Structures are given as structure tokens and as C-alpha cells.
Amino acid sequence: MESSVEDTGGKDGGREGRQRAKTDFRFDDARLCFAFAGTLADRGTGTPFERLARPEDLSRWAVQSACTTAAPPCTEADLDHAGQLREAIQRTGRALADAVPPSPADIALVNRAAAEPPPRPELAPDAATVRRHGDSIAAVLSMVARDLIALCASEHRTRVRVCGNPGCGALFVDTSRAGARRWCSMKTCGALVKKRAYRARLHTPADDA
Numbered sequence: 155m156e157s158s159v160e161d162t163g164g165k166d167g168g169r170e171g172r173q174r175a176k177t178d179f180r181f182d183d184a185r186l187c188f189a190f191a192g193t194l195a196d197r198g199t200g201t202p203f204e205r206l207a208r209p210e211d212l213s214r215w216a217v218q219s220a221c222t223t224a225a226p227p228c229t230e231a232d233l234d235h236a237g238q239l240r241e242a243i244q245r246t247g248r249a250l251a252d253a254v255p256p257s258p259a260d261i262a263l264v265n266r267a268a269a270e271p272p273p274r275p276e277l278a279p280d281a282a283t284v285r286r287h288g289d290s291i292a293a294v295l296s297m298v299a300r301d302l303i304a305l306c307a308s309e310h311r312t313r314v315r316v317c318g319n320p321g322c323g324a325l326f327v328d329t330s331r332a333g334a335r336r337w338c339s340m341k342t343c344g345a346l347v348k349k350r351a352y353r354a355r356l357h358t359p360a361d362d363a
Contacts, residue, residue, distance in 0.1 A: 212233050243302050
């Protein structure tokens with residue numbers, strides 16, 4: 155289960171100096187496709203937390219992920235389609251982490267999403283920033299699906315991991331030199347597990363007595 159202990163700002167959907175809320179989207183240390191899969195949190199628990207509860211949430215994610223500049227309109231049907239793609243990405247990522255073949259049905263779903271034209275990039279006059287323009291949520295989901303495809307075609311496909319926090323279940327790409335990264339993010343699960351371990355060390359049988 156994720157902890158919401160750090161302040162946020164900018165892309166993570168929080169205001170600087172404000173503690174991050176459970177409903178805020180997570181982009182820390184995550185590829186785009188796995189950040190999207192992470193919109194369903196606490197996968198390892200019996201009560202996963204849904205961050206894409208309404209179509210408006212999907213529109214908000216599209217902007218905060220920097221996939222597009224203007225929030226695309228979304229319907230319940232769009233939200234349902236996004237949920238199906240999200241779970242196909244999660245299952246495919248788990249297959250990569252377990253070094254087993256992914257489901258052909260999931261791959262077909264990802265390919266269909268990627269077939270849509272992605273948002274159009276536009277370079278600012280100063281060549282310092284890039285804005286993205288897409289007319290529909292399908293364009294944003296295409297960008298997400300293409301990111302998974304790019305991952306599968308790269309050397310990093312063997313570096314996909316599942317977060318070491320049992321309650322989390324988030325996927326990440328371990329790009330560390332030693333290949334020993336354990337957490338989806340040190341700011342959330344890493345800090346939470348270390349805090350629990352510290353408290354366990356302080357707790358002794360004498361405390362129970």
C-alpha cells in the first residue's frame with residue numbers, strides 16, 4: 155500500500171507544499187505506461203484504490219502525464235476502454251517481470267490502442283519546451299500503448315520489476331547499474347517499508363509484556 159507522506163508539485167498533480175493525497179496521480183520514477191497502470195493503486199491488497207473513478211479523472215491524467223496540453227473530453231465508454239487497456243498493460247508488465255509469454259489478447263488490445271494517431275508534438279519558439287496536442291482520449295491512450303511497445307522492443311524489457319512492497323503491486327523498470335532496485339518509488343513504498351522495519355526493530359517482547 156502506498157504512503158502519502160511527501161509534498162508534491164507540478165506533474166504529480168499536487169500543489170507545492172501540500173501533502174500528496176491518495177487520489178493524486180503518481181509519476182515518480184515511472185515509465186508512462188506503468189504510471190498509467192498505477193492509476194489503480196494498492197493492487198496487492200484486498201481493496202485496490204481506483205484513481206480513475208470518473209471520466210473527468212481520465213481527462214486530468216491525460217494533462218498531468220504531459221501526454222497532451224488540453225484536457226480531452228471523456229465519456230464513460232472512454233473510461234471503460236481505458237480501464238481495459240490499463241489492465242492489459244499491467245498483465246503484460248507482470249509477464250515481462252516473470253519472464254513468461256504475455257496474453258495474446260492483451261497484446262492485441264495494446265496494438266489496437268497504439269494504432270490510433272498519438273498527440274501531435276509542437277516545439278516552442280525558444281526550442282526549450284514541447285507541447286502536445288491531441289483531440290481525443292484515444293490519442294493519449296495511443297501514446298501510453300506505444301510506450302509499452304517501445305519498452306518491449308528495448309533492452310529494458312528484462313528489467314521490469316514488481317514493487318517489493320506486497321501491498322503495492324506497481325510495476326517499474328529497474329535502470330540501476332546493479333539491477334537491485336526494489337521499490338516502485340523510494341518516496342512512497344521504499345520509505346513506508348523502511349519505516350515499518352524501523353518500528354519493528356524498536357518493538358521488543360518487553361513492550362508486549
